[in-house]
Amino acid sequence: MGRRSFRSCLTVRFGLRSMALAALAISGVGCSGVQPWERATLTTYAMRPDRDPLAGAMGEHIYFSRESSAGGRGVGGSGCGCN
Amino acid sequence: MMNGVGSTLRVPSRPGLFPRWRLAAGLALAAGLALTSPLARAQLKVGDPLPALSQYALEGNLPSVLGGRVVVLDFWASWCGPCKASFPTLVALQNDFGAAGLTVLGVSVDESRAAYEGFVRKHAPVFPTVRDAEHRLVKVVRAPKMPTTYVIDRHGVVRHIHEGYHGDTSAKLLREQVSALLAEKP
Numbered sequence: 001m002g003r004r005s006f007r008s009c010l011t012v013r014f015g016l017r018s019m020a021l022a023a024l025a026i027s028g029v030g031c032s033g034v035q036p037w038e039r040a041t042l043t044t045y046a047m048r049p050d051r052d053p054l055a056g057a058m059g060e061h062i063y064f065s066r067e068s069s070a071g072g073r074g075v076g077g078s079g080c081g082c083n
Numbered sequence: 084m085m086n087g088v089g090s091t092l093r094v095p096s097r098p099g100l101f102p103r104w105r106l107a108a109g110l111a112l113a114a115g116l117a118l119t120s121p122l123a124r125a126q127l128k129v130g131d132p133l134p135a136l137s138q139y140a141l142e143g144n145l146p147s148v149l150g151g152r153v154v155v156l157d158f159w160a161s162w163c164g165p166c167k168a169s170f171p172t173l174v175a176l177q178n179d180f181g182a183a184g185l186t187v188l189g190v191s192v193d194e195s196r197a198a199y200e201g202f203v204r205k206h207a208p209v210f211p212t213v214r215d216a217e218h219r220l221v222k223v224v225r226a227p228k229m230p231t232t233y234v235i236d237r238h239g240v241v242r243h244i245h246e247g248y249h250g251d252t253s254a255k256l257l258r259e260q261v262s263a264l265l266a267e268k269p
Contacts, residue, residue, distance in 0.1 A: 018107055036229045037192040037221045043162040 126225040133239045136188075136213075139220040142196075143213035146186050153180075153264045154235040155187045155257070158215075158226045161202035162193070166230040169248035170206050176261060177210040183265050184237070188213070192221050192229070232257070236264050 034042065041047070050056050064070040127134075133156070136145055157173055159166035177187040189212035193199040199214050215221050224233075227246050234243035234257070243260045245253055 018103075021105075022107070035222075036226060036231075037158070037160065037218055039229070040160065040162045040194055040198075 125223075126227070127223075127233065127241060127244075129241055129244060131241050133233070133235050133241060134220070134223055136220065139215065139223070140217065141190065141213040141220065142216050144211060145213060146188060146211055149186060149188075150239065151237050151269055152184050152186045153237055153261060154233075154239075155185065155261065156233040156235060157187065157189045157230055158192060158221055158224070158232075159189055159230045160192050161195075161198040163229040165248040167202075167206070168250070169230055169232070169253070170208060172248075172254040172257060174209050175254075176257060177208075179258075180261055180265060185261055185265060186210070190215050190220060192218060192226075194218075234260050234264065236267065237269050 045051055060070060133154070136149075155173065155176060157166075157169070159169070161167075173187050173189070176185060181187075187210035189208060189210060191199050191202075191212060191214045193202070193214060194216065196214070196216070203212055224231075230245075230248055232245040232248070232253075233241050234245070236242045242264060243256075245257065247253075
């Protein structure tokens with residue numbers, strides 16, 4: 001009886017759908033961006049797309065085999081987002 | 084089960100395009116986004132006074148006197164290429180206008196002290212630099228890019244903001260702005 005009253009109370013006053021959406025909204029706004037002054041790690045060598053020449057060549061080969069085109073993949077620098 | 088709690092106590096859905104639960108969820112989402120959006124937070128803008136730098140526990144020695152001087156406050160980092168490119172311009176500004184009343188102050192946002200010290204040792208700027216190790220100041224100022232350079236007049240008011248460093252264009256503009264501010268009456 002006690003459990004039934006509790007559930008009925010919740011159902012009437014808030015609604016399960018409202019609670020689910022509120023939880024979704026709260027979790028959704030938990031996302032945050034990396035600020036310009038926090039990008040030191042993004043600029044490390046490990047974050048460069050061309051850090052591994054062999055992997056780059058293999059990726060280029062796969063791309064050429066699939067698309068019959070190559071090149072134009074170069075990106076300068078890493079991820080500091082400066083300027 | 085058929086006549087259980089869920090079926091007997093369910094609130095009938097309200098007619099209309101925006102039932103109460105959807106409206107409440109939408110408002111909660113909008114409020115959350117508004118409160119957490121970077122755009123909603125305070126950012127140092129043109130016309131704002133420069134915050135008192137001494138209250139942010141910056142590592143290094145701040146210039147003893149900033150009041151009454153034109154200040155170029157530059158936020159930089161050792162990992163930022165354009166910041167490195169901007170240093171010769173800042174050095175030239177300090178050399179050319181220091182005697183006339185300009186103080187260039189660099190604020191590094193490097194988390195690594197070794198990286199900061201290595202950069203300063205290598206480039207040996209003629210202007211003072213400090214390190215905002217805990218990001219206390221830059222979080223208040225909310226520098227939009229790296230580097231960001233604030234040009235502050237003799238009254239401590241931000242007059243110009245340079246987002247990023249764009250080579251000769253930025254150098255020329257900085258010189259013009261500093262010259263104009265130095266020409267203003269104290």
